[in-house]
Every structure is written in C-alpha cells, then in structure tokens.
Amino acid sequence: MKKINLKTTIIILSLIIISILFINNLRINKADNLSKAIVLKTNNSNVISSGVTNIGHQILTVKVLEGGHTDSKLKASNHFTGTAEIDNYYQEGDEILISIKEKQGKVTAVKAVDLYRQHWELLLFGLFVLILILYAGYTGLRALFSFVASVYIIWNILIPGLLAGQNPLLLSSFVLVLLTGIIIFSIAGFTRKGLAALAGTLSGLFITIVITIVFGNNMGLRGMTAPFSQTLLFSGHIDLNMKHIFYASIIIGASGAAMDIAMDIAASMEEIKLKKPDIEMKELIQSGFNVGRAVIGTMTTTLLLAYSGGYLTLLMLFVSKNTSLRRIINFKMVSAEILRTLTGSIGLVLVAPITALFAGWIYCSDFFIITWLKDLKSHLKFLRP
Known part of the structure; x- marks a missing residue:
C-alpha cells in the first residue's frame, strides 16, 4: 500500500476541519428548531x-x-x-x-x-466523492478539497457579506480571487502552470465585470429576475443593491468555466514545453491559441445549454403561445439570461488568448515571481505536484 505523504495528510485534515466548521455553523443557525x-x-x-x-x-x-x-x-x-x-x-x-x-x-x-431530503443528498454527495477519488486519485482528493473550501467560503463570506449590505461587485471580486487561487493552486500546485491559469482567469473575469456593468446598465436590468429576489427584499433586506448582486451572479456563474479553459490551456502549453524545451515564446503562444480555439468552441455552447436548461419551461410557454421572437428577446427575464450567457461567453473567449499570452511568457522567461516560486517549493516540498 502506498504510504500517505505529508501533503495528502494536510489536505485530508483540511477537509475534516472545514467540514466540521461548516456542519457546526449549520447547527448554530438552527433558529427554527x-x-x-x-x-x-x-x-x-x-x-x-x-x-x-x-x-x-x-x-x-x-x-x-x-x-x-x-x-x-x-x-x-x-x-x-x-x-x-x-x-x-x-x-x-x-x-x-x-x-x-x-x-x-x-x-x-x-x-x-x-x-x-438530506439523506439522499448526502448519499449523492458520497457517490460523487467516491467516483471522483476512484478515477482521479490524489488529484481527485485535491479537487474535493477545493470543492469543500469553495462551499465554505461562499456560505460564510460571500452570502453573509451580501446580506450585510457590502458592495456586491467588490465582495464577489474578492471572493473570486480567493476561490480562484485556492482551486487552481490546489490542483496545479505553486507552479508556472498554476500561475498562468490564475493570471488568465482573473484577467478574463475582470474584463467580463466591465462588460456586464456597461451592457446591464444600458439594457435597464435591475436584478429582479432571479428567483426569490422580491421575497428577499421584503423579508427585511429592502436596502440591498439587487442590480449589482445580479451582476455579481453573472461573474460567479462564468468563473468555473473560465478556470477550466485557463487550466486546459496552461496544462497543454506545459506539456508542449516539456516535450520541446527549446521552443520559442512566439511558437508556444501560437500553440496556446490553437488549443484555446478548440476549447472555447464547445465551452460557449455549454454555457448556453446550462442557462437555457434552467428556463426550459419558460421557453415551452413561449412556443405554446406562439410568442414572436421580438417579444421574447425583449422580455425582461429573457434579456437577463441573454446578458448572462453572452457576457459569460465573451469572458471565456477572452480567457483563452490571455492565458496563452501569460503562459507563453511565464514558461519561456525567468522573472522574479518564478524565482520566488522555485525558492518556495524548495522549502515546502510537499506542495510540489
């Protein structure tokens, strides 16, 4: 049997601690008895x-x-x-x-x-964990750590902060930076690959924030299309900025796919660099562009299917009433989903070339951050993937 090393032990202990804190938090907030x-x-x-x-x-x-x-x-x-x-x-x-x-x-x-329904939900989660670890092994364990940590951060930092009236865009940006770092470095480690994926993801997401604000304001969307928005306001949170909360939900929704693309491109370029160490930066970046074009071709459609699936019954209602396309695309709820889908897709398209540029520079140059990472890895050997 393979000996459990230090980094595996740290991740397992972190999972246990986070799970205990999360469960304890649920018990403390058991206000309805x-x-x-x-x-x-x-x-x-x-x-x-x-x-x-x-x-x-x-x-x-x-x-x-x-x-x-x-x-x-x-x-x-x-x-x-x-x-x-x-x-x-x-x-x-x-x-x-x-x-x-x-x-x-x-x-x-x-x-x-x-x-x-809790017992069935726990059984489903257990099945997910089992399949993940059986297939991905130690990488699956790291993915599970990032999954549990993400749930904990969203539940204990993002949601309470939004309810407390903090700026939704600033708070969600901070949470995304934190989550992106945890998720990417949990999977890739403190490596050039992780650094390239992090830089590409954050750059694309911050550009997406700007696009979301500009087009959301001009489309006159106030954020009241999300389920239970009105209920939330009338339950004692009338001062919440629902428009910016809606904008934040768009960015958060696109962040997962953005990380996928960034990691795909960074990992592919790392393999190319390992197989051909003398490759020039320009050629490596071009290879990253080629990989990115293939990946975003399906990922943008994935976003469309994910969002439209949530409103399938609404689309069926439109068809049953023979609603015109002009009426459909100007309907507030549909306009909100168009904004969500297209801005998320634009972000994904931008993440691909940005990640390729960062990865090409990072893999083909030796600057102070890379030197710092090398020194860090030499002192913290258990963080090496």
Whole structure:
C-alpha cells in the first residue's frame, strides 16, 4: 500500500476541519428548531385541489424522530400557498422536517416545513466523492478539497457579506480571487502552470465585470429576475443593491468555466514545453491559441445549454403561445439570461488568448515571481505536484 505523504495528510485534515466548521455553523443557525419526523396520518378535509396546485391546509399526525420530543406524537399543520414549486402535499410514511414552537416547556404549534431530503443528498454527495477519488486519485482528493473550501467560503463570506449590505461587485471580486487561487493552486500546485491559469482567469473575469456593468446598465436590468429576489427584499433586506448582486451572479456563474479553459490551456502549453524545451515564446503562444480555439468552441455552447436548461419551461410557454421572437428577446427575464450567457461567453473567449499570452511568457522567461516560486517549493516540498 502506498504510504500517505505529508501533503495528502494536510489536505485530508483540511477537509475534516472545514467540514466540521461548516456542519457546526449549520447547527448554530438552527433558529427554527427543526426536527425530523414521520407522517403517521393525514387529514385532507380542508384541502381544495386544482390540477397540480392546492389551497387550504393539511392536518398531519407525526411522530418525532429526533430532539427533545423524540417518539412524541404531535399534530402538525401544512399550509398551502397555491404555488406548486414551494408547496408539499404529504402522505403517510413521508419523512419530513417540522418546526416546533414551545412556551414554558409546552408545545404550542407544530408546522410542517418540507420533505426530509438530506439523506439522499448526502448519499449523492458520497457517490460523487467516491467516483471522483476512484478515477482521479490524489488529484481527485485535491479537487474535493477545493470543492469543500469553495462551499465554505461562499456560505460564510460571500452570502453573509451580501446580506450585510457590502458592495456586491467588490465582495464577489474578492471572493473570486480567493476561490480562484485556492482551486487552481490546489490542483496545479505553486507552479508556472498554476500561475498562468490564475493570471488568465482573473484577467478574463475582470474584463467580463466591465462588460456586464456597461451592457446591464444600458439594457435597464435591475436584478429582479432571479428567483426569490422580491421575497428577499421584503423579508427585511429592502436596502440591498439587487442590480449589482445580479451582476455579481453573472461573474460567479462564468468563473468555473473560465478556470477550466485557463487550466486546459496552461496544462497543454506545459506539456508542449516539456516535450520541446527549446521552443520559442512566439511558437508556444501560437500553440496556446490553437488549443484555446478548440476549447472555447464547445465551452460557449455549454454555457448556453446550462442557462437555457434552467428556463426550459419558460421557453415551452413561449412556443405554446406562439410568442414572436421580438417579444421574447425583449422580455425582461429573457434579456437577463441573454446578458448572462453572452457576457459569460465573451469572458471565456477572452480567457483563452490571455492565458496563452501569460503562459507563453511565464514558461519561456525567468522573472522574479518564478524565482520566488522555485525558492518556495524548495522549502515546502510537499506542495510540489
């Protein structure tokens, strides 16, 4: 069996620490006093159904499966809003989350919150981890570290900062710089490849920010097209800058694909340099351009499919109503997705040549950053990929 080295140990310990902190954070913020329960009986006499929607409320007899009321049988209410994407219609045997309100140690109200899906989500995540590590080995472990670290940073830095009213563009830019560094250096290590991918990704993303602001302002988009935007404002956050939050979501959404392209090009150029050490900078950059052209050909379509897939039912509605193309492309929600798709695609196209230029310069020259990296690697040998 291969001996576990120091860098593997560090990554495993980091994963454990981040996971513990994240889970602890979820427990601390358990403000609704949620408990798991199973539905024993339903009373649907006050429910009026119309197609897939319901109005009225269910009365549920539930058995609590955890917490201070374990094994207790309680009556819980499930109120319908008439919105199918939010409401749940419970049946006997369903495992659900309930909110228990108490006063002076006595239960005063029990409300059904949602189906209990956590166990299936954890199983799916476990399957993802298993496949990732079985296929990619140590690289998969590093990818898992960057994945967990990204979730932790978004949940504990980006989201609280946005809710606190911090400048969305500045905060998201800071988070993207931090995430890009963590993700790229976790995979590539402190190497020329990692440095080239980092420089290309950040340069392309910051150009994309400028394009997003210019075209977003001229298209009159205010950021209210995202799901639950209005609910968020009216839940005590009326002062949030939803337009800039929308802009930030565009940049964040495109950042993952931008990192993919930058890493593909940097890695390809590294292989070329290793196979042909005497290659000139101009020739190496041209090779990077050629790789970039092939990669962005499919990546821009990937963005289109990803975004349009989220609004498939809206597109079906347009077709069913024989809506004209002119009406469709000027519809606010569609315009927002056009802005998201095209600015993200422009960013991807720009990342490719920028990364090729940086990589060509970094691989074919010896400047102070590379010297610093060499010194760092000599002292921190466990960071060498």
